[in-house]
Amino acid sequence: MQTLDVIKKRRSVRSFTDKAVEENKLEKLVEAAIWAPSGGNRQPWNVVIVQPKEDIEQIRAVSPGILGNPGALIVLCADRIKAGGNEEAAGSGIAIMDIAIAAQNICLEATELGLGSCMVGSFNPKAVIELLDIPDRFIPELVVSLGYPQNIPDAPPRRTVKETVIRWIKLGKGNAKQD
Amino acid sequence: MQSKIEEKKLSYELLKQFCYVITSARGCIDEPKSYGVSRLLGSVERLVALLDNQGLADNFLKEKGAEIATNKYLARQDKEKFIEFLDKLVIDFTRQLKRARY
Numbered sequence: 001m002q003t004l005d006v007i008k009k010r011r012s013v014r015s016f017t018d019k020a021v022e023e024n025k026l027e028k029l030v031e032a033a034i035w036a037p038s039g040g041n042r043q044p045w046n047v048v049i050v051q052p053k054e055d056i057e058q059i060r061a062v063s064p065g066i067l068g069n070p071g072a073l074i075v076l077c078a079d080r081i082k083a084g085g086n087e088e089a090a091g092s093g094i095a096i097m098d099i100a101i102a103a104q105n106i107c108l109e110a111t112e113l114g115l116g117s118c119m120v121g122s123f124n125p126k127a128v129i130e131l132l133d134i135p136d137r138f139i140p141e142l143v144v145s146l147g148y149p150q151n152i153p154d155a156p157p158r159r160t161v162k163e164t165v166i167r168w169i170k171l172g173k174g175n176a177k178q179d
Numbered sequence: 180m181q182s183k184i185e186e187k188k189l190s191y192e193l194l195k196q197f198c199y200v201i202t203s204a205r206g207c208i209d210e211p212k213s214y215g216v217s218r219l220l221g222s223v224e225r226l227v228a229l230l231d232n233q234g235l236a237d238n239f240l241k242e243k244g245a246e247i248a249t250n251k252y253l254a255r256q257d258k259e260k261f262i263e264f265l266d267k268l269v270i271d272f273t274r275q276l277k278r279a280r281y
Contacts, residue, residue: 014252057195058195060195061196061198061199061202062198062199064199064202064206064217064218064221065214067221122206122214124202124205153252156255156256
């Protein structure tokens with residue numbers, strides 16, 4: 001698929017079949033994540049992958065934003081050390097943006113592979129750390145739920161390019177006042 | 180009478196519900212206000228599913244659980260229809276409460 005087609009085809013899928021997500025596909029998703037850009041090329045992300053049903057159920061219990069019954073979860077964590085050496089840096093806007101970009105790469109690759117995905121920010125990070133025994137240096141920032149789609153929702157309306165651009169300073173016009 | 184294993188399983192399933200409700204309560208402090216509505220409905224949906232798995236959900240609860248599962252996304256798509264659905268749900272449960280009184 002062309003890049004823009006994949007971008008437009010991606011939906012937030014919240015309803016999945018019972019079919020398990022293959023390990024080789026999960027590996028490809030992580031590969032997509034690690035090719036995301038990051039501030040200063042710090043690559044502040046690490047992931048925890050969860051596949052067993054009951055483990056996913058436990059994460060769901062502390063993650064109200066995970067809907068449906070996903071076949072796998074990828075928990076994207078900020079690495080305090082890679083992000084800049086302290087807790088503030090791990091939680092800084094740049095590390096979070098890097099992780100969000102990596103998550104988008106995962107969702108786009110999932111679309112390409114015929115998987116449904118949904119980015120989830122509504123979870124309790126401390127509870128997730130506790131359940132998954134995540135070492136102190138990592139902070140869960142986003143969860144991507146994955147599985148084979150049961151239903152693919154319709155695309156919600158989008159604003160047009162014209163409605164989105166606040167101002168477009170075109171070639172040859174400079175920043176001078178335009179008529 | 181339930182066996183010890185069944186009691187343990189029920190207790191575990193209930194713990195998951197409590198985790199969901201408590202986590203949702205914590206989330207309500209920083210998350211968008213509209214999420215709270217979804218979490219409350221999610222709690223009912225999960226509780227009905229739990230009762231159903233235990234063979235304790237009657238037809239009314241099964242039907243309403245299915246309605247919640249179908250209509251919960253209206254919150255994002257059509258606010259007026261979502262409010263209409265919630266208003267009807269309130270009345271349906273209230274009428275069932277009147278009927279179920281013993």
